[in-house]
Amino acid sequence: MSTKTLPDRGDTHKQSTAGPERSAGRRNSGLRSPARGRQARAAWILAAPFLALFAVFMLVPVVWSLLMSLTDTKSADLRTPLNVSFTGIDTYVRLFQDDQFFTALRNTGVFVLVALPLTLAAGLAAAVALDRGIRRFRAVFRVGFYLPVITSIVAVAVVWKTLLEPRAGLVNLVLGWFGIDGPAWLADTRFALPVMIVMAVWRNLGTVMIIMLAGLQSVPQSLMEAAELDGAGPWQRFWRVTFPLLRPALLLTAVTTGIGYLQFFDEPFVMTGGGPLDSTLSATLYAYNQFGNGNYDMASAASYVIFVLIVALTVLQFRVLRSVD
């Protein structure tokens, strides 16, 4: 392919600096233009397959979704998706008039505010314990803590449902040993969302742990020894030396986990369907349900609102976690 289009010359040598007369007005990279042309052509050949797929299955849908939210697209328009009428921000107005959407937003907010700090703290604690605290069986602990991350949510759901079964489940059996009469966790509006939070922390702390472990390994040992010589106790050493060095890793995990948590979906979808009484209905599940009901416009509008929230949270996290310096 390339042999046909490329000017077939032997001198691909980089006679840099020689004569940049043809590229005078352009970005001066030190390459002669034929060489640069060859490079550019190769780059586009390499980029083309990805970009073609990416355009069709990512860019087009992203724009299309926005357009859907500005029209009255329903599932009846599936075969004739262009045959819809423009309704402007009407869908967004209806979305924000829907009490159920606010319930979903509130649940998502509670979920993020509680689960995100818990996940980060648990993951960090696990990483510090494994890196600084113990020397034996590290791999066993690491694999055990990471196992939930790689497990299919469907398998997780099946197992947790039986764990939480009011009378035949493990959780209430163990609580019973301590004389506690456990509730019907998933059928109780007070407990269903907290259960989702615990599940999410359980599923995701392994990811935080792995990234923090890598961060901890990059903290130079000499720095710790110097701090110890200066009389810093373990607690001081952690907060004054280790923690500041971990901030980039912390920011990274806070941002990626935050993006994931704002799309809180899997747990309620497979465990409760959003119930009981919408107590675990998340914003993403709301959007999905609108899709299931054939309201493609509402589904798209709701997912765009979530998108905006994700961007907002990410910007906020960068501000907060960076500004301390």
Place this chain on the structure above:
Amino acid sequence: MSTLATLPAATPDTERTLRHRRVRQTWGRPWLYLPLAGALLLMIAPFLWMLSGSFKPEADIRRVPPVLVPTAPTTANYGELFSTLDFTSMFANSVIVALAVTAGNLIFCSMLGYALAKLEFRGQRAVFLLVMGTLMIPGLVTFVPLYVLVSNMQLTGSLIGLVLPFLAGPFGVFLMRQFISTLPDELIDAARVDGCRELAIFAKIILPLTKPALATLGIITFLGSWNNFLWPLVVAQNESQYTLPVGLALASSGQSFTRFGILLAGAVVVLLPVMLVFLLFQRQFVAGIATTGLK
């Protein structure tokens, strides 16, 4: 513990401090093992419960209060899984889809990753920002149009519809670009001096050097595809296209509690391959997660 080491002793190394130092060197902080073991038990309790439940006969599943270990272990749950639910074909579908998605990402992402990392072309920055920008877009934004698209392409009735939308993801480009950027430019310049063509440089020189990154991306993509369930759940129209998670999800909805032995066995079957992949390639996997910070 650390205070003991600094105790003013008559001789700098009494037998006691020596022993303590030895313990600390081989074990770290011994008291930490207990809380960590407790945490580990909490983390893997669901898996132990799953394993135990998958071998329970029906009578045990129904028992109140439940038993921790099956009274008469049986493999009947596994047998029924493969005889009545056709787990074999679902297993095959999961493997085919995961391998195809993985192959696509390895090929397309490494190609673009190299172009972005080492080649100069106009629009390079724009392409990079465009691809990276989509990392923040929630999956549901593209979900509805993708469904309309794929169903209009008449692909909802085949495995192609499960594969095509996931063949080229932005995450892989990010990972490959990051990795290839760390390779020395001199390698490429030297190859150019030797008259090597641009595409050959990628195929013959760069690609072999990116094996660690390819391994990481391969594992991450494989696991992600294996566990993916929402898209196949919506798109797969008949049982012949179900993947394992879809089969398990559909089997679990509207089942009576006594069938949970079979579902738990199903969960074990879904988990086993990824556990195997994880244990075999743990090192690359952990390294990849750590360098990119993304799942």
